[in-house]
Amino acid sequence: MSAVEKGEIGHRFDTVLIANRGEIALRVQRACRELGLRTVMICSDADRDAPYRTTADEFICIGPAAPGQSYLNQAAVLLAARSSGAGAIHPGYGFLSENAGFAQAVEAAGLIFVGPPASAIRTMGDKIAAKRAMIEAGVPCVPGPDEALPDDIASVTAIASDIGYPVIIKAAGGGGGRGMRVVHHASALQDAVSVTREEARRAFGTPELYMEKFLQHPRHVEIQVLCDGHGNAVWLGHRDCSMQRRHQKVVEEAPAPGVPDEIAAEVGERCADACRQIGYRGVGTFEFLFENGEFYFIEMNTRLQVEHPVTEMTSGIDIVCEQLRVAQGLPITIAQADVRAHGHSFECRINAEDPFTFAASPGRITAAEFPSGPGVRVDTHVKAGYKVSPHYDSLIAKLIVHAPTRVQALRRMRLALADTRIEGISTNLALHKALFEDPAFCTGETDIHHLEKWLDERKQ
């Protein structure tokens, strides 16, 4: 009997429009089907043959391949939802998932946005407001004022001196590694501020900047939260996403190695408290830099993350199903005391790109074989014959493994990578295989700069 039939789900909506594509569209569809919810999948002209069309209750093309005319076209998405009788819209990640205006428009249309309230998205999208909210909630932040930099360069210089060089200047409206500049000496400060301010004005529509201490060898550690509309919030564990290239995550793991349980628990509790204080609802991720045993908040992602499966594997909680239950207005049924991290999980993002030049490799997949077996999960929408479009993100699959220990999980991932075969296009499988043999990565003794340094060394 499905959750709908049991009366647990379906009070507020019985049909979900999935406003996304690729593996995450399929992931959300699977969760909806498991809960007995109908699904309406939208697509662009380039995704007409997406494999998940056959398992959708309704599948509708809303526009041409260009994202601005399809997946980012708010009016088209809303009209598709209204026309198909959907009661809720799940935005997945990327595209419209962190667009406060869209969340507001969905609610204004009388539909449910499967995500936090627009106000929470707006607060967390403004990095200065987010930092202020975190400081008020007792979440540890990177040293630096929780207000915008003044225009007067003498005052900016004084702030930098107080913090101590190196400092990082960031756009208040930025994120994902965009709109930031590191300054090592006072002599370079004025130019850095003026250039970053102009970039911020152009890219994010606001010239507001803020300044923080630049941590030199941090790891990227994040905490997953789940909150309902009844004031309940739990944190589901932590993940390490330090293996990044140009701020794009390549490998993720849970739990983050070398983070003492008591420190993680204290920060996790503060994150949950912060969610209660700002009236957060749904799933979210607090991203931190972790250095010398200390957490420093950098930003909150107000959506489902690409790497959510590693937390699902260690916690045993289906995060997408919980997200849909919360959107139904139901209270979360998980008590903090019941949340446990079991074993260790890795996720490799398989991208359609050259493994070492990272040039995108769109085209038709002529053969695709994925691993299976105990503790192996593959989230993908591709199979042989699938055409990888040049219009979108190059992610074609996520290989996820779970094992009792980190060492066993490393071994399981090596086998999973060896058993994966994708032909017809280039993929970054070779990069993953090499990385899983790297001694520093295997011992967990890396920071966010490790992958780029490692790649540079391989070139020489």
Add this chain to the structure above:
Amino acid sequence: MTKGRKRKSGSITEQIFDPATLEKIVGWLEDAGVDSIEIETEGGRLMRIEAGIGASSDGAGRDPDASVSQDGARPAKAPIAGHFLPVHPAREAAEATIGSAVLAEEIIGFVGLGPLIMPIHAEDAGTLNDCVAEPGSLVGYGDTVFLIEPAQ
């Protein structure tokens, strides 16, 4: 095999055919008490937008990659996602009936999207062979709605 003219990605024509833009334009017309406007696109093509009725054009908005079915029939496709309307709401009769001859560029049906009504054009002259969408059903952007047997 298509005679349809290619449209540049992100062209003014495409922007105008964006549902949000069309909705705004119709709203402006209604607010200003204007019945209709004509817009000449970058290719010198004329498009007419009427408040309360929708938009029609001299061919823009059609899929440039229209294919030919196995029996040689050519599809006429939905220019936007919405509900298929064989008859314009302001009129009593259908623009074209199955078996009738149609001219190239002729309007043969509509797609309704909220307040907007967009025409479906015949790509080429021929005979309207079949209508593959149910009246009132949801059709997607680029979905085949009619099949036309091309004139010899």
